[in-house]
Amino acid sequence: MSVIKVAILGFGTVGEGFYRTIQSHSEELTAVLGRKVEVAAVLVKNKQKERNISKDVFITTEFTDILNLPQVDVVVEAIVDKDPTYSFLKQAIQRGCHIITANKEMFAHYGQELLELAKVHNVSVGYEATVAGGIPVIQTLRQLLNVNRVQQIHGILNGTSNFILTEMREKKLSFADALRAAQENGYAEADPTNDVEGFDAFYKAMILSRLAFGEDPNWHDVDRKGITSITSDLIDIALQFGLRFKHIASIKKKGNQLIASVKPVLVGKEHPLYHVEGVQNAVNIYSDIVGQITLQGPGAGMYPTASAVIEDLVYVCQNRRANQGFTSAIESCSIVEKSQEEETWLIKGLLNTLNEQPINVIDQVEEGIWIVKATSEEVAQLTKLNQELVCFPIIGEFESEHDLAKLVV
Ligand SMILES: NC(=O)c1ccc[n+]([C@@H]2O[C@H](COP(=O)([O-])OP(=O)(O)OC[C@H]3O[C@@H](n4cnc5c(N)ncnc54)[C@H](OP(=O)(O)O)[C@@H]3O)[C@@H](O)[C@H]2O)c1
The missing domain is CATH 3.40.50.720 (NAD(P)-binding Rossmann-like Domain)
Incomplete structure (x- = not known):
């Protein structure tokens, strides 16, 4: 033999x-x-x-x-x-x-x-092990979604950040204490910059983008933020609305443009990423034929990563070279464009000092904390006018508990 x-x-x-x-x-x-x-x-x-x-x-x-x-x-x-x-x-x-x-x-x-x-x-x-450790996301995109047009990907791609956010929420720890716990458990390096500032997730997102969309966005246009600005206070505010902070890589196509970000996002209960906790990773793919698929599993570690590499060994030894990446231009998609048009945001800060721009407020728990519907351009405009505003997009269903819909401040 x-x-x-x-x-x-x-x-x-x-x-x-x-x-x-x-x-x-x-x-x-x-x-x-x-x-x-x-x-x-x-x-x-x-x-x-x-x-x-x-x-x-x-x-x-x-x-x-x-x-x-x-x-x-x-x-x-x-x-x-x-x-x-x-x-x-x-x-x-x-x-x-x-x-x-x-x-x-x-x-x-x-x-x-x-x-x-x-x-x-x-x-x-x-290159399965480059993204989300043991989760077979590359093979899924490469082998199982050949005809589907991928329209949007959301991923929790960094286990360290997810662990820290989970510890902060569940154990009421500060960022520094949760980071220390991650280091003590071997989930974070002595220098955690790559993980907590979002570089690691950024690289993974660019690899996914190239595979799913045939290209990656201009790296300088990607809104990359880590989790270092998330405080216990912000986590408590989110909880009042039934939301959880997750560090999310998001890639979607708007017209002929790829829009990508890697940043803290608030996730509603109905979204598949809401329950992804600790060092787990998950990737949520929306494509036109199948609809939504979510893959979840261990994003790092000796054997989960070995699993990805050994499955790649079979793949390369069979010399399966088809579809290294989607190269066909993907038509603009109404679903993606619609969500891009208007998103739901949590905004912390004094909105009523900025009356120039009417904002559709759909909920408020206390003065200075708002849930609004707005486009990302409108939010960018607001933060330009008031740099103290803190804004986080919300994904997943958000149900207002107060009757403030259409209120304009
Ligand atoms: N750890 C995970 O769970 C995981 C998951 C997915 C992907 N990855 C990626 O996989 C890669 C390896 O990660 P790891 O955690 O296995 O790293 P690691 O434990 O630090 O091991 C790195 C290995 O590479 C060797 N090495 C470093 N520079 C070298 C050089 N210039 N020439 C020859 N050998 C060199 C080291 O040799 P010595 O032993 O002699 O020092 C060591 O054996 C990284 O790119 C990482 O991002 C890691």
């Missing part, structure tokens, strides 16, 4: 999880691929570290050693940072290897180049 030889770049949480899963699921892999899978080599930074790797596996710190092996069919990349990773993967493709990556930052920057190069060299690219 011929053998599929794999090289693993990086032997941290993801690399080691993948290695262990190849051993624990070798029978299933052989059955589905008709060939045995063997790890030929592992690339690491520090060769002196103790690792649980079989003596038959070649361990190196030099990527050229991997390229010079007599047989490598698949290169699995689980390193950090975009460089030199991009250069490694380019060389692997040029050598005729299929590639799999878990590295969202690298893939958000260079994914398109790698996909194009892979086409030229007739190899496949797997």
